[in-house]
Amino acid sequence: MNVLAVEFGNLFGSLSSFLDYTIGGLVFGAIYALIALGYTMVYGVLQLINFAHSEVFMYGTFAVAWTFVFLHGTDSVSQSLGEALPILLVALLAAMLVSAAVALLLERFAYRPLINKNAPKLIALISAIGASFALAEAMGLRDRFAGWVGLDDNLANYVSPEKARDVYSNPVTIQPKDLFDIGGYTVKDIDLVVVFAALAMMVALDQFVRRTKFGRGIRATAQDPEAAALMGVNSTRVVQVTFLIGGLMAGVAATLYMMKIGSTRQNAGFILGVKAFTAAVMGGIGNLRGALLGGLILGMMEAWGSAVFGSEWKDVTAFVLLVLILLVRPSGLLGESLGKARA
Amino acid sequence: MSTTTTPTSAGGTSLVTLGKRWDVIVERYNSQPTIIKALGLAAALVFVYALPLIRPPFFTTDQIDFGGVMFSVAAFALVAVGLNVVIGYAGLLDLGYVGFYCVGAYTTGVLTSYHWSWPFFLALPVAIAVTMVTGVLLGAPTLRVRGDYLAIVTLGFGEIIRICVKNIEWLGASAGIKDIAHPNTIGAAPQPPFDKGGLFEVPRLEWDGLIPSLDTQHKTAVLAFGAADAIPYYWLILTALILVLIGDRLVKASRVGRAWEATREDEDAAELMGVPTFKYKLMAFALGAAIGGLSGSFYASGQSGYISPDSFPLLLSMLFVAAVIVGGSGNRWGAIAGGALVAYLPERFRDFADYRLLIFGLALTVLAVWRPEGLLPPRRTRRAKAAEAEIDALEEGELEGGLA
Numbered sequence: 001m002n003v004l005a006v007e008f009g010n011l012f013g014s015l016s017s018f019l020d021y022t023i024g025g026l027v028f029g030a031i032y033a034l035i036a037l038g039y040t041m042v043y044g045v046l047q048l049i050n051f052a053h054s055e056v057f058m059y060g061t062f063a064v065a066w067t068f069v070f071l072h073g074t075d076s077v078s079q080s081l082g083e084a085l086p087i088l089l090v091a092l093l094a095a096m097l098v099s100a101a102v103a104l105l106l107e108r109f110a111y112r113p114l115i116n117k118n119a120p121k122l123i124a125l126i127s128a129i130g131a132s133f134a135l136a137e138a139m140g141l142r143d144r145f146a147g148w149v150g151l152d153d154n155l156a157n158y159v160s161p162e163k164a165r166d167v168y169s170n171p172v173t174i175q176p177k178d179l180f181d182i183g184g185y186t187v188k189d190i191d192l193v194v195v196f197a198a199l200a201m202m203v204a205l206d207q208f209v210r211r212t213k214f215g216r217g218i219r220a221t222a223q224d225p226e227a228a229a230l231m232g233v234n235s236t237r238v239v240q241v242t243f244l245i246g247g248l249m250a251g252v253a254a255t256l257y258m259m260k261i262g263s264t265r266q267n268a269g270f271i272l273g274v275k276a277f278t279a280a281v282m283g284g285i286g287n288l289r290g291a292l293l294g295g296l297i298l299g300m301m302e303a304w305g306s307a308v309f310g311s312e313w314k315d316v317t318a319f320v321l322l323v324l325i326l327l328v329r330p331s332g333l334l335g336e337s338l339g340k341a342r343a
Numbered sequence: 344m345s346t347t348t349t350p351t352s353a354g355g356t357s358l359v360t361l362g363k364r365w366d367v368i369v370e371r372y373n374s375q376p377t378i379i380k381a382l383g384l385a386a387a388l389v390f391v392y393a394l395p396l397i398r399p400p401f402f403t404t405d406q407i408d409f410g411g412v413m414f415s416v417a418a419f420a421l422v423a424v425g426l427n428v429v430i431g432y433a434g435l436l437d438l439g440y441v442g443f444y445c446v447g448a449y450t451t452g453v454l455t456s457y458h459w460s461w462p463f464f465l466a467l468p469v470a471i472a473v474t475m476v477t478g479v480l481l482g483a484p485t486l487r488v489r490g491d492y493l494a495i496v497t498l499g500f501g502e503i504i505r506i507c508v509k510n511i512e513w514l515g516a517s518a519g520i521k522d523i524a525h526p527n528t529i530g531a532a533p534q535p536p537f538d539k540g541g542l543f544e545v546p547r548l549e550w551d552g553l554i555p556s557l558d559t560q561h562k563t564a565v566l567a568f569g570a571a572d573a574i575p576y577y578w579l580i581l582t583a584l585i586l587v588l589i590g591d592r593l594v595k596a597s598r599v600g601r602a603w604e605a606t607r608e609d610e611d612a613a614e615l616m617g618v619p620t621f622k623y624k625l626m627a628f629a630l631g632a633a634i635g636g637l638s639g640s641f642y643a644s645g646q647s648g649y650i651s652p653d654s655f656p657l658l659l660s661m662l663f664v665a666a667v668i669v670g671g672s673g674n675r676w677g678a679i680a681g682g683a684l685v686a687y688l689p690e691r692f693r694d695f696a697d698y699r700l701l702i703f704g705l706a707l708t709v710l711a712v713w714r715p716e717g718l719l720p721p722r723r724t725r726r727a728k729a730a731e732a733e734i735d736a737l738e739e740g741e742l743e744g745g746l747a
Contacts, residue, residue, distance in 0.1 A: 043491070047491075049491060049494065051661075109708070109712075110708050110711075110712070113712045114711065114712060114715055117715055119715030119716075120672075120715065120716070122430075122436065122668055122672065123668060123711050123715045123716070123717075124711070125436075125664070125668075126664070126665050126668045126669060126707060126710075126711045127707070127708050127711035127712055129661050129664075129665055129704075129707060130665070130703075130704045130705065130706070130707025130708035130709075130710075130711060131704065131708045132704070133700055133701070133703060133704025133707065134701055134704030134705045134708065135704075136704075137698075137700045137701035137704060138701060141697060141698065141701060144697070144698075270657075270658075274498065274502075274657070277495060278495060278499065281491075281492060281495045285491070285492075312506065312509070312510045313506070313510070315502055315503075315506055316502075316503050316506050316507070318499075319499030319500070319502060319503050320499075320503070322495070322496065322499055323484065323485065323496055323499065323500075326485075326488050326492055326496060327484055327487075327488075330487065330488055330492065331492070332492075
């Protein structure tokens, strides 16, 4: 293993920069994985691509930044993770609430009418694309809407008039703190928190789906919606819970993303959403553990790809990898199995 | 026995009635004598060609050149017809169609301006061929993947193509390619600044409320392809669209078209019946790609003669798919209607300037929820839906009768 690491080290310049890329990739991979859950759960239950999930995430990132503006004010400062923690926890809560609310609204207005009509899956994709456009644009035009209700200085901090479409930064920049060294590379606390928070959420969700009564309902509906309905599973409720969980996880992902990156904008969700969906497919769509595996592998491969070929080829590496994996394993690394997971 | 034989879903009813209305129009047209049919067709063609000159009130876009809008409407319709072959006929969800559009445009750009200086009409067939080969190369490994996996793989390829043109110096990198050759002007050569050349000039109409008058200030030179007037480009791409439609009709009605339908409905059953599904899927992919390349080639050599990687965002792919599905996947007229709508609506509502994408998004969702089968679904879908409703009604009736 050590020899291999040294070999990689040569390719990347040095071992520490190899680790640097790897950890950076894992951090992004963890965020991809959390967003991927929203795609994979909805796909597992409804077999449709929840295209608007990227906006669920984007609203979460704004919720985080707004919480900081509300509780901290607008003067930009740099704080350590410990100092920012109280507000960060409130922001986490806010992001989860906002993302879950957006996800539920989506379910109610863009999907449920179509599910009730038993419409073709493709049209749900179009409905989702439309909703995604509308949500992203609504965020990009938030200064106009604020203008209608009367824009005062206080509100202007949130909507940034004239610059609503530009990058919106969190006033508090969270300064990473060095924790310990591995092979010349210093592990930072933020990276560790992101990866472990993502892992913890994954384990919790996996247990929820495997062990609880509601989880059994979700699995039953994923396997055979009609039989599940006959056995007394409320399918509308199951779909709602699926969207709710997707939203909550996107909220967590949004908080971690804002911790790591520190700024967002109205189209921040799009490319991240595409990547997360790629991760979900890579691991086997409908499969929770697959989403985690897919996310981490995608993040890492992307980071390595950008190290070896240059950062402009990052996305190409990701998609080529996806194609290669699908050629070898046509239903993803771990296969599709939300329904097949046994308690 | 209960007599309540109402169709089960409201969506089904409206769908069937809309379809019937369309069928009535088609049938009435078909029952006319040949001479009247020919005259009707000719009148319709003249009207469509003259549309940017007639500039019908209310439909005309005020803020932006109507000829240019009509060009992009026709270009979108052409793309939608091509993508309809892939999605509607063969049932392959392609989310990266913009990639083919991009390949067609860049082939034209490289051949006519960036590295060589071929005339446009020589570059056009090469662009189509290159795109078709790209389609086969992309399709061969990916078409073994099924359903939604194909969607994400094609989406990835669309993005790969965009990143490649953005980073490869030989293709102009992020600066793009400018001065792409326009189609050759036929007739007199243009003499700047005022004489546009071409065969002859036609005036357009000006509307004051509902009263038309002849606008002799703005004339369009027929078959003169310059930077000033978009209408000749519209005529060219419309001609291409009509030719593609004729081809589309022939292919759809052939053995190939039936093989696509069988593959789309049930791949395993089709394979068992002796349809080489992979071969036909690849054919649909390549044919769709070729039409996308054709459209991209026209786009590149259009009025501005400029393309850059930013002209081909992934979002455009989503719009293409939206055009096909909103129109009614599988119906070529539906695809045209959808393409026209998706290109036209944002331009028409420039009054709402910044809000137009928001409104477009909402409209897409509302349209999807209100009319799940698309505006003009293919007749087969409507018949299937009607039959289903009938069977449902019968079953319910029987059940109630049995219980009573």
